[in-house]
Amino acid sequence: MTVAVIPRSVAGEVTLYIGDVHAGVGPVVIKTLLGSCIAVCLWDPATTVGGMNHFMLPRGAGHAGPADSGDPGRFGIYAMDCLIGAIQKLGGERRRLVAKVFGGAHVLGIRESADGVPQKNIDFIRAFLRDEGIPVAGQDVGGYHARHVHFHTATGRAFVKRLAGEAAASRVLRREVQTARRVPACGDVTLFE
Amino acid sequence: MLTTILVVDDSRTTRALVRNALEVDHHEVVEACDGTNALSVLEDRVPDLVITDVNMPEMDGITLVRRLRTLDRCRFLPILVLTTEGGEDMKQRGREAGATGWLVKPFDPTRLRQTVSHVLRRRGQ
Numbered sequence: 001m002t003v004a005v006i007p008r009s010v011a012g013e014v015t016l017y018i019g020d021v022h023a024g025v026g027p028v029v030i031k032t033l034l035g036s037c038i039a040v041c042l043w044d045p046a047t048t049v050g051g052m053n054h055f056m057l058p059r060g061a062g063h064a065g066p067a068d069s070g071d072p073g074r075f076g077i078y079a080m081d082c083l084i085g086a087i088q089k090l091g092g093e094r095r096r097l098v099a100k101v102f103g104g105a106h107v108l109g110i111r112e113s114a115d116g117v118p119q120k121n122i123d124f125i126r127a128f129l130r131d132e133g134i135p136v137a138g139q140d141v142g143g144y145h146a147r148h149v150h151f152h153t154a155t156g157r158a159f160v161k162r163l164a165g166e167a168a169a170s171r172v173l174r175r176e177v178q179t180a181r182r183v184p185a186c187g188d189v190t191l192f193e
Numbered sequence: 194m195l196t197t198i199l200v201v202d203d204s205r206t207t208r209a210l211v212r213n214a215l216e217v218d219h220h221e222v223v224e225a226c227d228g229t230n231a232l233s234v235l236e237d238r239v240p241d242l243v244i245t246d247v248n249m250p251e252m253d254g255i256t257l258v259r260r261l262r263t264l265d266r267c268r269f270l271p272i273l274v275l276t277t278e279g280g281e282d283m284k285q286r287g288r289e290a291g292a293t294g295w296l297v298k299p300f301d302p303t304r305l306r307q308t309v310s311h312v313l314r315r316r317g318q
Contacts, residue, residue, distance in 0.1 A: 075299060077206060077207075077210070077299070078277070078298055078299040080204075080206075081204060081207060081277050081298060082277045084203075084204070084248075085247075085248035085276075085277050085278070088248045088249075088250065089248060093250060094203060094250050095250070128206055131205050131206055132204060132205055132206060186299050186300060186301040186304065187279060187296060187297030187298050187299055187300060187301075188279070188296075188297050189294065189295070189296050189297075189304060189308050190284060190294060190295045190296075191293065191294040191308070191311070191312070192287075192288045192292060192293060192294060192295070
């Protein structure tokens with residue numbers, strides 16, 4: 001069997017896929033490609049600690065937590081917890097965080113409706129950030145195009161490129177559907193005797 | 194018997210999710226937003242169980258566990274850590290600090306309830 005190892009990051013750059021979370025301090029560029037998924041960039045201007053996540057659904061079954069996930073980061077509630085925790089570990093402070101939100105596009109065959117995945121994702125992240133008291137400094141959500149997002153942790157600036165054409169949308173949607181079919185699981189429990 | 198559980202997490206959303214899960218079994222849930230806040234809550238009242246996150250401002254969960262174990266009234270209080278931290282080294286730190294158990298997020302609400310019931314039963318024995 002041949003195993004190919006594809007480096008996911010080069011110097012100063014990190015590429016996120018569905019379920020990934022990355023936080024850094026200093027000059028790091030975090031990139032991702034979005035369809036109906038959401039990426040949230042959080043940044044602490046005082047320490048220049050920042051990070052991004054990439055999730056595809058608000059939460060797991062039962063609305064009580066992402067219990068049915070084989071890749072828990074793909075759920076927003078968990079992805080946000082992980083990102084905030086990672087930033088805190090690097091010295092960032094929750095009370096100083098500002099957010100930039102991207103994604104939630106109705107790519108290809110996804111119908112536009114209030115109970116569709118893209119709109120649910122958008123509603124979730126807006127409610128989450130409001131409840132947690134994290135201000136939104138910028139956003140580009142909804143619409144019909146896939147997006148390339150670059151986030152610079154040194155400056156907190158984010159750059160978005162909307163991708164026109166069916167090929168790009170189809171590539172993004174295929175990846176999202178494959179991730180959605182993963183086998184469920186949840187975090188383990190250890191009791192100390 | 195009505196039991197009181199103190200849930201310590203800096204995320205209001207997570208606290209609400211944990212509360213929703215625990216109230217199914219009619220536990221009374223008290224909330225704190227970090228370790229320092231938890232200690233002030235505990236001055237007034239000692240719960241039957243504490244569930245704490247790790248990464249929090251002011252005082253993290255590991256420090257909170259360590260502090261609680263120095264208090265006579267909390268020496269045998271069950272403390273579950275509920276965190277995104279799943280590494281063995283962190284679990285070991287929790288164990289050494291005196292935690293009763295370690296639950297990795299994302300949590301299954303049913304599993305959380307089962308673990309809470311188990312720990313409370315064990316405490317009652």
